[in-house]
Amino acid sequence: MLRAGFVGLPNVGKTTLFNAVTAQSSALIANYAFSTSKPNVGVVAVPDERLAPLARLVKTEVIVPASVEFVDIAGLVRGSSQGEGMGNQFLHAIRETDTIISVVRCFENEAVAHVDDSINPRRDIETIQIELALADLATVERRRERVQKTAKSGDKAARVELAVLDKLQPALEEFKAARSVTLSDDERQIARNYFLLTMKPTIYAANVNEAMLTNPESHQQIEAVREVAADEMSECVVICAQLEADLVDLSLAERIEYLESLGVKSSGVDQLIKSAYRVLGLMSFLTAGEKEARAWTIPQNSRAQDAAGAIHSDIARGFIRAEIVSYDDLMRAGSYPAARDQGLLRLEGKDYIMQEGDIVNFRFNV
Secondary structure, three states: OOEEEEEOOOOOOHHHHHHHHHOOOOOOOOOOOOOOOOOEEEEEEOOOOOHHHHHHHHOOOOEEOOEEEEEEOOOOOOOHHHOOOOHHHHHHHHHOOOEEEEEEEOOOOOOOOOOOOOOOHHHHHHHHHHHHHHHHHHHHHHHHHHHHHHHHOOOHHHHHHHHHHHHHHHHHHOOOOHHHOOOOHHHHHHHHOOOOHHHOOEEEEEEOOHHHHOOHHHOHHHHHHHHHHHHOOOEEEEEOHHHHHHHOOOOHHHHHHHHHHOOOOOOHHHHHHHHHHHHOOEEEEEEEOOOOEEEEEEEOOOEHHHHHHHHOHHHHHOEEEEEEEEHHHHHHHOOHHHHHHOOOOEEEOOOOEOOOOEEEEEEEOO
16 A cells, blocks of 8 residues: 655644544644654545445445555654654655655644744755755765776666766755656666655645634745745645644534635645645546445556456456446446446456546456
8 A cells, every 4th residue: 555654843743634634543642852753654545525426326335435544754853864863763664655745834833842943834844855865865875886886897787877876966965856856767767766765756734723724825834835845846735734633523514514614615634635646646446336336546547457456466367358437427327227328338458548537347257
């Protein structure tokens, strides 16, 4: 299962947000640095408004949404790249994630101490970026020492790899993210072998108080986070972690009513989960029958045979055809037989590129 990790300075609201996202209160929350010494892990359903109507159409009560694993990682401080604070644990935990959710504090609260004694989102983001870049720079320098020896002997593969390192190292020395470096597909594949922290896609979560949530455009702190995200072509989600944590105890109807009273269209948690799903380059296809209505996670641009393998390797191995109808077409038709009569169901081969919201019945033989 793919993982998204909450990263940030101490006391920015990571654990409060983690509890809200995972709808649990077991993670320790405390007003001091390093209250999260070991990563908390939670599996979170990806919000999918299609599953309930689809379940009603096929007359099943069992709904299984797609899911993403979220990790609450210990707070970072200056010097983490050299092992300061919980640095070594922090770096190990983040290497095991697929995407970073950088939680940035934008709210003032005298009762919750800031590690630098003031609210400055751009400075906090730079602190995180510098520490991650320094850790990556150490990785690249170590790799360069080994590759240079082989490249001098005339090894072609080593020379190609050295060219990739030559592109990455200057950027990291300027504390720029490795993902900002222009690389070809082949070069990017080589760079993936280094497991660089700054190569991971990043979402910025601007953590605000409830008052700021009602008019986010008027606050400089939020705008600073949005500008950084825009410069990096990343996503930014404005979220009030404390509000989201409070909403956990309310019913769905009560949550919607309260959010509407604030002029907020949807839960920040839902936005964050969907954003993580997009940034990870994922999509969902659906299956539906009397047993269950289910969303399955696959990478974008997956072939039909690969999608079959997401269900079971035997289905991929014995793949014959995929019977596919789009969600919108099926809902308009009202039933599988009606969709078939209207020519909306089609048979596709193993190389068909799956589309978001395809409803599939795989034909196979093993």
